[in-house]
Amino acid sequence: MASEALVQKPVVRNIQAPLAKGAGAGHPAIELSAEAILEYVTGIERFKKGPHHQTFERRPIKAGAALAGNIPDIPIKKFTVKLEVHGPEIPAEYQPPIKTNTETRLQTLRMIALLSKGTKLYKDTVNALEEEQLLTQGAAA
Amino acid sequence: MEREQSALEKLEAKLKQLWREQGDAHVIAAKHTEFVVEPKIFLGNKLNPEVLKLLLMNYLAQSSRQDSGVGNIDVTPEKLTIKTPKGKPLVVVRDKNIIQQYLAKQG
Numbered sequence: 001m002a003s004e005a006l007v008q009k010p011v012v013r014n015i016q017a018p019l020a021k022g023a024g025a026g027h028p029a030i031e032l033s034a035e036a037i038l039e040y041v042t043g044i045e046r047f048k049k050g051p052h053h054q055t056f057e058r059r060p061i062k063a064g065a066a067l068a069g070n071i072p073d074i075p076i077k078k079f080t081v082k083l084e085v086h087g088p089e090i091p092a093e094y095q096p097p098i099k100t101n102t103e104t105r106l107q108t109l110r111m112i113a114l115l116s117k118g119t120k121l122y123k124d125t126v127n128a129l130e131e132e133q134l135l136t137q138g139a140a141a
Numbered sequence: 142m143e144r145e146q147s148a149l150e151k152l153e154a155k156l157k158q159l160w161r162e163q164g165d166a167h168v169i170a171a172k173h174t175e176f177v178v179e180p181k182i183f184l185g186n187k188l189n190p191e192v193l194k195l196l197l198m199n200y201l202a203q204s205s206r207q208d209s210g211v212g213n214i215d216v217t218p219e220k221l222t223i224k225t226p227k228g229k230p231l232v233v234v235r236d237k238n239i240i241q242q243y244l245a246k247q248g
Binding site: 110124 | 203223
């Protein structure tokens with residue numbers, strides 16, 4: 001079953017976990033083992049439905065007792081964890097859709113170019129923009 | 142031999158570097174591992190909103206007073222619009238904190 005595959009072998013490559021400001025205040029940094037994160041995230045029903053950028057509210061500490069070995073028992077109710085989880089083990093239906101809207105990409109690059117003008121990013125942005133424009137023209141030809 | 146990065150990949154790497162230097166980067170310390178938190182720069186064909194916000198804050202920090210109203214930036218208490226040199230709206234910001242910070246700087 002697809003959801004079982006998720007539970008067994010997800011690959012966490014990128015974690016966005018802005019531990020809520022104030023969460024754990026007065027306590028040492030929250031320690032989560034990789035296993036705990038995987039176990040925790042893959043155990044949440046919403047995750048199984050994808051997409052992969054989601055915000056999870058951690059269950060209260062007691063409800064997360066299975067992971068208690070890795071989560072200090074601090075009095076916070078929840079924090080937000082954003083995870084990007086992907087890999088060959090994740091069935092295709094859970095992978096983010098690949099969009100090929102070239103105009104949107106060009107527009108994004110133009111926006112970065114405008115915002116980065118005068119910074120060291122600008123040259124790289126212009127290079128990327130030119131490359132994308134060439135690719136677009138090549139595809140159209 | 143290692144494949145040469147495309148210009149887009151190079152830009153992505155630079156943006157990640159910017160994020161590490163100036164963004165709200167976090168490290169999750171596990172017992173034997175550290176997760177360095179970094180955003181995915183492009184989500185589909187769009188820029189990650191968190192990265193966009195960082196670029197935007199930098200841009201606004203550098204913008205001159207002359208920009209407001211007559212040039213690239215139109216601002217009201219509800220909406221901040223950054224326009225292209227041709228006057229076309231390119232970025233619209235409705236984040237009240239960002240707008241207030243900008244207005245305070247202008248004031």
